[in-house]
Amino acid sequence: MTELHPMNAAVPDQPPAELRFRNHLDPVASAAEMWHRRELVGTLAERDLPVRYKQALLGFARAIVNPYS
Helix, strand or coil, X not given: CCXXXXXXXXXXXXCCHHHCCCCXXXXXXXXXXXXXXXXXXXXXXXXXXXXXXXXXXXXXXXXXXXXXX
C-alpha cells in the first residue's frame, strides 16, 4: 500500500530490497573474525584504555583539588 506525499506523489511503504538492512549476526562467525583480527583489537585496546582511565583519574583529582584553589 502506498500513501500520498504532500506533493501528491506516491511514496512506497518500504525501501527497495537492496537498501534494507538485515540484522542476521552469526556469533560463531563474529568470534572467528575477532580472533583473526586479534592483533588489531589488542592494539586499539592498548591505545584507548589508558587514555580513558587517565582522563578519569585526572577528572577525579581535579574535583578534589578545585575547591582548595
